[in-house]
Amino acid sequence: MLSKKTQYAFHALVYLAENIDKGPILISEIASEKNISIKFLENILLELKNAGILGSKKGKGGGYYLLRPPKEIQLARIIRLLDGAIALLPCVSLNYYERCENCKDEAVCGLNEVMSKVRDATLKLLENKTLKDILTKER
Template identity: 90%
Template structure:
């Protein structure tokens, strides 16, 4: 059961992050209905319920979601969609937003194939890519990826 089915999807967002986005969208679009069941999100978005559990828990531990146990419980947003930048979610679940460790702002790591980072042309170009990417992902929020209009 290969979920990527024949494409070559390297460098992409993990399923974990993709599922997180879809779950957050569902939560935002149903924010008026009180806590939402994990099982409801899983069914609606076609995600393994047990896998989704872990993801929602991570989002909760990061202060993005709240939860309520017991009957009538479920998950809900702790922030408005507008307050949740996409970069926040990606960094939380996938880590660095950069094509090379040596240009990552949050997960920097020295590269060991170049002698001097200061004069590495690769470093320059990849920094530019990172900046262009972050400009979008830090300014676009959950609100921007919603289908329906939701009250702020």
């Protein structure tokens, strides 16, 4: 399940994409339009900036803006950045692997096998979907 943080990030990114021609957008505008707490949104946008997804400009005419076109911002990247693993179990995660506490042998674990297939299908979809796909649906 996506965290509120990640959901808000997608809402903010979509708003920035919808208003890409306006230039930098103030946090207060995004927060107001998307009904997100300014403090919470500040932290989210800072993480996206530090990851190279957003740029920012200070002073008059300042705010946040997308560094790349929406078609180049993969949904999987945003989810991993803000929520961590996409896999439903730590033992099938590609980037955040951990052995499950109660598993005796992953090689014969039926749950591991099924969840690996779920992970693969989910990743295939999320790595091929971008911010543009969300934007297109909302227009």
